[in-house]
Amino acid sequence: MSQSASQEALELSSEILTDLELGRLPLSNCFMKASRLARLLGDSDTLRTFQFELEGYPSTPDGIPADIWALAEKANRVYKKKDAKTETVKERCYTNSIESLESAKATAQTRLELTELKPTSISSANPNQFVQAPMANIPERNGAQSTILEMSGRLAARRTFLYGYVLNRHNELRVSSPAENIFGSYSQTIDELLSQYIPEDLIKINSISDNISSKNPEDWANAAHTCRRLLQALADNLYPPTEDKIVGSGKNKKTVKLGPDNYINRLVCFCEENNTSGVFNALVGSHLSFIGNRLNSIFSGVQKGSHSSLTQEEAKRIIIFSYLAVGDILKLAYEAEKSVTTKAEPK
Known part of the structure; x- marks a missing residue:
């Protein structure tokens, strides 16, 4: 990697870390910027993983292909779930894109707000009649809360995965950049002498x-x-x-x-x-x-x-x-x- 590309990668990694730490951008945008970082570093496997994070992991009627499953496992998308009928534990993988996870969370949040419980005052003209208050939409609220909790957990895992990758690359670049600058200056002197002799x-x-x-x-x-x-x-x-x-x-x-x-x-x-x-x-x-x-x-x-x-x-x-x-x-x-x-x- 050239000295200019190394410096650009270092600055980009610092910018992505700030975006994640301060929540300046949606997570999907952070993955887009991280894709550029992986491209600058020539990290083709991670670049492919980030593309699946943004587009969703492809699957077939027979399941997820082995090579794609390996990428999903590396990205911490694989989890274990117990089958209610057979009581066997199986590995599962959620394939949703980052945007679909964010959208599902936002939709569930809206549903929860629309079904907000409010005190209801009910009376009857007949003093001998007892009127019961209508039941609130408890199942819908529980469903929305469950979706919010699940999507929040998955988005947090995506954020942790991305943050760990960018932080590791940032630390590596911080160490390598001074060495590259020193060696670059030294090699320039050598190349000038080579051209002379x-x-x-x-x-x-x-x-x-x-x-x-x-x-x-x-x-x-x-x-x-x-x-x-x-x-x-x-x-x-x-x-x-x-x-x-x-x-x-x-x-x-x-x-x-x-x-x-x-x-x-x-x-x-x-x-x-x-x-x-x-x-x-x-x-x-x-x-x-x-x-x-x-x-x-x-x-x-x-x-x-x-x-x-x-x-x-x-x-x-x-x-x-x-x-x-x-x-x-x-x-x-x-x-x-x-x-x-x-x-x-x-x-």
Whole structure:
């Protein structure tokens, strides 16, 4: 979700909560506004539920379809009722729309007012005749009161369901919005550096975003592969393939491969040769080691025709680590280049 959409969703959720708390709008209108909130958040299941709340839950002569029943149960519309004849307890579901519940309550309230009990004075011209006062419409009044009580309970349940959903989304957005703002500012800096060092590979960022949003595991693997190609392009630009080098001495001596396929090693060497901070080198090197090992594992799995080893959450983690590592390396490259330029300027 974009930063502007996230901010709009946060403001909308706050507005809906105020509407519910102060009773500023009919409940049906609040559900309409909440439908927009669900749409902004991409919450398709809840959006469908809200549509049924507004239109009524469809049913057939054979009952309510299983998928719709599941939505109604999630919305707390399912209740248990004991059969008077068999004395068995069965689950029931009221399918009325919000507007029909509100209308039924308003109609019952009107009926109750029209049948209001008033004192009646009755007399007869015959002093020996006893006249009984007519019976008030007690059954009708009881029926209206029963309807009001039932509709009020169901509307209260609808209001509680809606309030809980909006409050949860509002709290989530309040937490995520500052993080999105910070990451948005950071990513803008990274994108500017990417356009400076490897502009032809910027399109890979959009490819990663499209693939990770998919529900197809093969697309998640493709997103990871794109990270691999992005890191390879960065390594080729900053530290082109060269001869292997030997580091350490004695028992600690080892050969570091710096060929075309050893892009992680080349990026680590670039960091070590351009930064004096051991903490920075250890941190970036650790990230690159994790990314490289996992990407190589995924690449090997794909060559064998297996995609099942990579989950969407793990693919997201690889993307985030890759993006942050690229940002750190690009900033280091920029500072190193800036330092060389400063030293080269005549005094």
